[in-house]
Amino acid sequence: MGDLRIAVTADRVEVILDRPEARNAISRGMAAELHAVCADLETDPRILIIAGSTDVFASGADIAELRDRTADDALAGINSRVFDRIAKLPMPVIAAIDGWALGGGAELAYAADIRIAGEGLKIGNPETGLGIIAAAGATWRLPAIVGPALAAELLLTGRTLDAAEALAAGLVSRVVPSPELLAAAHEIADRIARNDPLATRLTKAVLAAPRAAHPAIDDQTQALLFSSPEKHRRMTEFLNRKKTP
Structure with missing residues (x-):
């Protein structure tokens, strides 16, 4: 049995981190399984929802493995490569985080486009206390999400944020009761799935573009969509609905 539980439908993939004996710590094996999920979603783009089993998202990287990793392992970027691949998936990634989301678990959440939290969330990066950095x-993702001042405090002190603090900092977009977390993630996915997939994919791409690329990239992307039959169909449908008494 692998370290992930995966459910696939036509418009989304749900991935549950499932190493309860290790509080869902991210092992080399789990990273390999996440690479396989990415390979599938790069070929057949769908929304990705990532959550943790039980009441923990991911307690971090697997310390038992991490202790014995070498400089060569660090240069291989075992976690950073797969998290970057997740961030660059064509369709949106939703992280439903609750309980402990520490170290590599927090960094996996930072790679998502949308983060929502259960009320029990505790998120942070304690890496310097273990003699390493959050690599x-x-x-670079956390300063972009919460701003450089708070990111520096969190990374240099190892302080964790609870759900309310994460919401106030903009690290998550909403907090829901823990039993409702996965359902809330699927509600967000439902809203995304009702929209035009091409427009959604291109919106994600434009959001990720550097500031210097704007506004040219916006105009070029809009020109592409203005030529799309789906744009004409959806706008015609909207206008017809307005005419209906």
Whole structure:
């Protein structure tokens, strides 16, 4: 049995991190399984929902493995490569995070486009206390999400945020009761799935573009969509609905 539970439908893939004996710590094997999920979604783009089993998202990287990793392992970017691949997936990624989301678990959440939290969330990066840095995306993704001042405090002190603090900081977009978390993630996916997939994919791409690429990339992308039959169909449908008494 693998470290992920995967459910696939026509418009989305649900991935549950499932190493309860290790509090869903991210192992080399789990990273390999996440690469396989990415390979599938790069070929057949769908929304991705990532959550943790039980009441923990991911307690971090697997410390038992991490202790014995070498400089060569660090240069291989075992976690950073797969998290970057997740961030670059064509369709949106939703992280439903609850309980502990620490270290590599937090960095996996930072790679998502949308993060929602259960009320029990505790998220942070305690890596410096273990003699390492948060090297799987936190040093550059977290400042972009919460701002450089708070990111520096969190990364340098190892302080964790609870759900209310994460919401106030903009690290998550909503907090829901823990039993409702996965359903809330699917509600967000439902809203995304009702929209035009091409427009959704291109919106994600434009959001990720550097500031210097704007506004040219917006105009070029809009020109492509203005030529899309789906744009004409959806706008015609909208106008017909307005005419209906």
